[in-house]
Amino acid sequence: MSENELYRNTVNQKVVDFLDGYFKPLSPQMGEFRAAAEAAGVPILQRDAERLLLTLAKLTKPERIVEIGTAVGYSASCLALVCPKAEIVTFEKDPAMIIKAEHNLSHFGVARRVTIMEGDAAKLIVKLPVDERFDLAFIDAAKGHYREFFDALIPHMNDGSIVVCDNMLFKARVVSDEYDENRRYKTEVKRLREFIDYLFTLPYADTSYLPVGDGTTISIIDRKKYDK
Numbered sequence: 001m002s003e004n005e006l007y008r009n010t011v012n013q014k015v016v017d018f019l020d021g022y023f024k025p026l027s028p029q030m031g032e033f034r035a036a037a038e039a040a041g042v043p044i045l046q047r048d049a050e051r052l053l054l055t056l057a058k059l060t061k062p063e064r065i066v067e068i069g070t071a072v073g074y075s076a077s078c079l080a081l082v083c084p085k086a087e088i089v090t091f092e093k094d095p096a097m098i099i100k101a102e103h104n105l106s107h108f109g110v111a112r113r114v115t116i117m118e119g120d121a122a123k124l125i126v127k128l129p130v131d132e133r134f135d136l137a138f139i140d141a142a143k144g145h146y147r148e149f150f151d152a153l154i155p156h157m158n159d160g161s162i163v164v165c166d167n168m169l170f171k172a173r174v175v176s177d178e179y180d181e182n183r184r185y186k187t188e189v190k191r192l193r194e195f196i197d198y199l200f201t202l203p204y205a206d207t208s209y210l211p212v213g214d215g216t217t218i219s220i221i222d223r224k225k226y227d228k
């Protein structure tokens with residue numbers, strides 16, 4: 001995937017560039033972290049998605065956060081920095097990424113509050129203790145498995161908690177097959193479309209679907225309805 005394709009947005013690029021002109025990294029060091037990750041082709045969350053996620057985190061002040069898809073620890077570092085008391089559990093299946101993430105989390109002084117779980121998140125989440133609960137979830141990993149991740153996480157989400165999913169437009173491929181030339185991502189696109197339809201049938205999830213980043217959903221979880 002070319003760098004352009006990786007960071008292409010799903011809405012008018014001129015608008016995105018204009019908005020990104022107002023993007024401020026959390027610190028100059030975090031700006032350098034983002035630049036290095038982008039230069040290395042690591043698919044970290046886009047600038048506008050970062051602002052949205054961190055705004056939600058600042059508003060809701062989660063005590064416990066779960067993330068699926070650590071990569072080099074960029075989004076986990078952001079979340080740990082804006083929620084200085086929060087504990088974060090983040091899942092990553094690639095050991096090479098984990099080594100980089102551990103280094104980066106230590107560098108930003110947040111490693112003590114971030115636990116990286118190594119392996120396939122779908123298999124690991126179902127093994128979490130039943131009483132392990134979270135206030136904010138960020139799903140940003142294998143696009144064909146979002147439903148598994150979501151369904152596994154819900155029993156661990158508190159009432160009123162928020163589940164944020166990235167890549168929900170997947171470079172607009174979810175909207176129309178014309179954006180998936182050669183149908184290279186046929187399976188992921190099909191599964192994402194099915195997941196989105198599913199998300200909007202759930203009585204216990206109040207979901208907003210926004211053209212931010214690579215497409216973002218924000219679901220507010222109503223435990224009373226889920227537990228019924």
Ligand SMILES: C[S@@+](CC[C@H](N)C(=O)[O-])C[C@H]1O[C@@H](n2cnc3c(N)ncnc32)[C@H](O)[C@@H]1O
Nearest residue numbers: 044045069071074075092093120121140141142
């Ligand atoms: C888009 S990157 C995450 C970027 C990160 N959230 C950020 O914004 O800084 C997705 C990561 O998810 C990991 N991943 C993919 N499928 C996974 C799975 N089933 N379980 C755990 N990690 C997975 C990949 O190895 C990759 O590092």
